[in-house]
Amino acid sequence: MELNEVTISRAIVAEQAKVFIDYLEMDVAVVGGGPSGLTCAAILGEEGIKCGVIEKKLSIGGGMWGGGMMLPRIVVQESARRLLDKFGISYTEYETGYYVARSVEAVSKLTAAAATAGVEFFNLTTVEDVMVKGDGRVSGLVINWSPVKMAGLHVDPLTLSCRYTIDATGHDAVVAHMLQHKTGDLTVKGEGFMWAEQAESGVVRHTREVYPGLIVTGMAANAVAGEHRMGPVFGGMLLSGEYAAHLAIESLRR
Ligand code: 48F
Numbered sequence: 001m002e003l004n005e006v007t008i009s010r011a012i013v014a015e016q017a018k019v020f021i022d023y024l025e026m027d028v029a030v031v032g033g034g035p036s037g038l039t040c041a042a043i044l045g046e047e048g049i050k051c052g053v054i055e056k057k058l059s060i061g062g063g064m065w066g067g068g069m070m071l072p073r074i075v076v077q078e079s080a081r082r083l084l085d086k087f088g089i090s091y092t093e094y095e096t097g098y099y100v101a102r103s104v105e106a107v108s109k110l111t112a113a114a115a116t117a118g119v120e121f122f123n124l125t126t127v128e129d130v131m132v133k134g135d136g137r138v139s140g141l142v143i144n145w146s147p148v149k150m151a152g153l154h155v156d157p158l159t160l161s162c163r164y165t166i167d168a169t170g171h172d173a174v175v176a177h178m179l180q181h182k183t184g185d186l187t188v189k190g191e192g193f194m195w196a197e198q199a200e201s202g203v204v205r206h207t208r209e210v211y212p213g214l215i216v217t218g219m220a221a222n223a224v225a226g227e228h229r230m231g232p233v234f235g236g237m238l239l240s241g242e243y244a245a246h247l248a249i250e251s252l253r254r
Contacts, residue, residue, distance in 0.1 A: 034062020036218025045117025
């Protein structure tokens, strides 16, 4: 068989166009493909929820790839070890209750779990605004290709609708900031100093629906709440992502 370049191009355009059109309406849009967003998406997918991850960068994984200061190892504490097991991420016990995993394996296994569960990934796509109509709920997202933003090109965006949005954009809490800016009804307090114990114990508590239709998870949850930061210990990110998924599932099934 001779390979035809046009067929290759047509296959890519046709398949992605089909998926893109289908996902212009989804149950849950997860904004940000870091550890909290990936965990959340994987669990939503496993529960049969139509979910897409929108990630502005080329690669999925957010701040997990780099481990601690580019040493590609992450630490996960006892409370989240079951999630390492669930996703098949290997680890060693460093001291009682402190588990060390390879950051590259962790990102890969979380991504694979989400993909296997049917989650679609829209990378190189930036969420630049949210949609809030008469009912006062976040009902959709305004998106554009990241290179358009990077080049500062004047190109109008497209929109997609979703029943729930998860802000998993990390320290910047991008979606929550948009609501703060445009409505004044939500305050993003901004994250505090490094204090791993406080930050890790707070992050699941701060994972909640902060605006109708918008759930915050991971560092975005801590940023909204004015909670501390934690550095390269990732248990809270996994637990927060899991809890955000449960919150969305509960609301969707109500
Ligand atoms: O920062 P990130 O990894 O968020 P997280 O899941 O995890 C935080 C940890 O990595 C670490 C930490 C914990 O130990 O403190 O920092 O809370 O991932 C956030 C993702 O969101 C993407 C961004 O590129 C990154 O991959 N993102 C940010 N803004 C946008 C976005 C946007 N406007 N549209 C789409 N994606």
